[in-house]
Amino acid sequence: MPTYMTAMEIRGIRRDCLDTLRAVGRSQHPKEFVAVLRETDGIIEEFDLAPGTVVTEQSAGFSLGMMPLDVHVAGSAHSHPNGVLRPSDADLRFFGRMGRFHLIFGPPYEDTDWRAFRRDGTPVSLEVFD
Ligand SMILES: [Zn+2]
Numbered sequence: 479m480p481t482y483m484t485a486m487e488i489r490g491i492r493r494d495c496l497d498t499l500r501a502v503g504r505s506q507h508p509k510e511f512v513a514v515l516r517e518t519d520g521i522i523e524e525f526d527l528a529p530g531t532v533v534t535e536q537s538a539g540f541s542l543g544m545m546p547l548d549v550h551v552a553g554s555a556h557s558h559p560n561g562v563l564r565p566s567d568a569d570l571r572f573f574g575r576m577g578r579f580h581l582i583f584g585p586p587y588e589d590t591d592w593r594a595f596r597r598d599g600t601p602v603s604l605e606v607f608d
Pocket of ligand 1: 556557558565569
């Protein structure tokens with residue numbers, strides 16, 4: 479991993495950021511959304527929707543690959559409208575290029591309908607800050 483991509487340790491995610499991501503997932507359903515997560519002082523609190531956020535699973539990696547590099551990129555978030563809350567093979571290929579934490583959301587997009595993963599696909603718990 480190139481050292482210029484080294485960012486500070488990610489400690490968690492803001493609840494309002496998480497809630498907004500869930501709302502985006504709900505509004506896009508049954509289509510998928512893709513977002514790039516940004517941290518400030520180690521806490522994920524902002525995101526940018528990828529260009530043309532309504533994409534297929536196959537094109538998601540391409541869209542993320544087009545995003546500019548930013549040292550504050552913490553990872554990615556996207557939805558699996560089929561409700562399978564684990565990374566697909568395509569997901570694992572682009573996780574490695576985009577930060578360290580990757581969130582997957584699924585219907586019905588409630589409080590517990592998301593999971594966090596490391597870039598290798600290992601599930602990880604991410605603290606939620608109010
Ligand atoms: Zn996926």
